[in-house]
Amino acid sequence: MKTKNKFRTVDLTFVSLFVALMAIGANITSWAPFLRIGDVPITLQTFFCVLAGAVLGSRLGALSMIVYTLLGLVGAPVFAQFSGGPAVIFSPTFGFILSFTLAAFVTGKIIEKSQTVRTFIIASIAGLLVNYVVGTNIMYMAYKLWAAAPEGFTYKMAWLWMVPPFPKDLVLVLFAATLAMRLRRTLSKSSSQYKIAS
Numbered sequence: 001m002k003t004k005n006k007f008r009t010v011d012l013t014f015v016s017l018f019v020a021l022m023a024i025g026a027n028i029t030s031w032a033p034f035l036r037i038g039d040v041p042i043t044l045q046t047f048f049c050v051l052a053g054a055v056l057g058s059r060l061g062a063l064s065m066i067v068y069t070l071l072g073l074v075g076a077p078v079f080a081q082f083s084g085g086p087a088v089i090f091s092p093t094f095g096f097i098l099s100f101t102l103a104a105f106v107t108g109k110i111i112e113k114s115q116t117v118r119t120f121i122i123a124s125i126a127g128l129l130v131n132y133v134v135g136t137n138i139m140y141m142a143y144k145l146w147a148a149a150p151e152g153f154t155y156k157m158a159w160l161w162m163v164p165p166f167p168k169d170l171v172l173v174l175f176a177a178t179l180a181m182r183l184r185r186t187l188s189k190s191s192s193q194y195k196i197a198s
Helices: 009-026 045-073 086-090 094-113 117-145 155-162 165-190
Strands: none
Touching: 009 045, 045 086, 045 094, 045 117, 045 165, 086 094, 094 117, 117 155, 117 165
C-alpha cells in the first residue's frame, strides 16, 4: 500500500471499519461466556488484527489497532466484555491488546514485500505468533508483579492457557490470509482511489 504523509478519506474509513470490527470481535464472550480459558477470553480480535495488517498494510493496519487501543483506554467499551478505561492497563490480558499494533504492522510489512499466496500465509502466521508471544509474556509478568495470580501459577501454565485457543486462531488467520488476498485484488480493481502497492 502506498504511503503518504496525509491520510485520505478512504484510508480513515478503512481504519474506522477495522476499529469497529475489533470491538465486535472482542465481545464474542459477552454472548458466549463459556468461550474463556483461564483468564484468557477466546475472541476474534486476532483474526481482525491480522486481517487489518494484511488488507491495509503495515502503516494503516497498525494505525487502526492504535486507534482501537486508545479508544478503549479513554473509556469506550470496545475491549472484551465491553470493558474500557485506563484501569484496563492493569489487567493481565492487556498485553494482548498491546500486541495487536505490532501484529498488524508485522503482517502488513511482510505482505508489502511480496504478495504471493505463500507470503500471505507466512505474514498471517507471523502476526499470530507476535500476538501470542507478546500477550502471553506480558500476562505472565502481570501475574508475577501486580495481579493476583492463580494458585501454583507458572510460566508453563500461562502458555498452557494458550493451547486451547491456538487451533482456532491458526485456522482463522489462515482464513484471514485467503480473505485478504481477495479483498486486496478487489480493491485494486474496483477503486481508482484506493490503490494497493504490489
